[in-house]
Amino acid sequence: MHDFFPLATRTALLVSLIFFAGCRTEDAPTSDVEEIATPRTSAAQNDIAAAVSEAGLDTLTRLLQESGLADSLRGEGPYTLFAPTDLAFTQLPGGSVDGMSPGEIADMLMYHIIPGRFETNSLAGSMDINTLQAGTVTFSVEGTATVRDANGNTANLVSPDMNVDNGVIHVIDRVLMPGSVAGH
Numbered sequence: 001m002h003d004f005f006p007l008a009t010r011t012a013l014l015v016s017l018i019f020f021a022g023c024r025t026e027d028a029p030t031s032d033v034e035e036i037a038t039p040r041t042s043a044a045q046n047d048i049a050a051a052v053s054e055a056g057l058d059t060l061t062r063l064l065q066e067s068g069l070a071d072s073l074r075g076e077g078p079y080t081l082f083a084p085t086d087l088a089f090t091q092l093p094g095g096s097v098d099g100m101s102p103g104e105i106a107d108m109l110m111y112h113i114i115p116g117r118f119e120t121n122s123l124a125g126s127m128d129i130n131t132l133q134a135g136t137v138t139f140s141v142e143g144t145a146t147v148r149d150a151n152g153n154t155a156n157l158v159s160p161d162m163n164v165d166n167g168v169i170h171v172i173d174r175v176l177m178p179g180s181v182a183g184h
Helices: 007-022 042-046 048-054 058-067 086-090 102-110
Strands: 079-084 113-115 125-130 136-142 144-148 154-164 167-172
Touching: 048 058, 048 079, 048 154, 048 167, 058 079, 058 086, 058 102, 079 154, 113 125, 144 167
Parallel strands: 079 167
Antiparallel strands: 079 113, 125 136, 136 144, 144 154, 154 167
């Protein structure tokens, strides 16, 4: 029987497959880390609200729309948004925002929005930053990029510096809570 691929060709193909299978640009996400999509469309490059939606942050997208803040995040800006993952919202007491009033949800969301553009590469050390909710968060880039809320809870930036035309988004692994909503 005639061999379709010579032995040398098969060997080279096998070596190439093994080599490329071992090459990865980053480790696969672990079970407790969500994979966040990077916005790809030109619409997402225009505003924060579109980029959050395209990144697959479904809970945050829904809450921003329901509260009316999505319209604000389509504005001129610039804004910095610390955007919790869907998993972060399930880690709230009660497993969701269901027990929170609309006012508490709006306060919580505005606590994640900073007027101005704050990127990790422009920050050395840490600084306190005022939020739209009139509270303060501590943004830190000391080894790992983190943000700490009024209650001392720290969120890691799992996908920092997602730049759009009207600001920057830092995807975080925890929901930040202002002092006024800390009891939830």
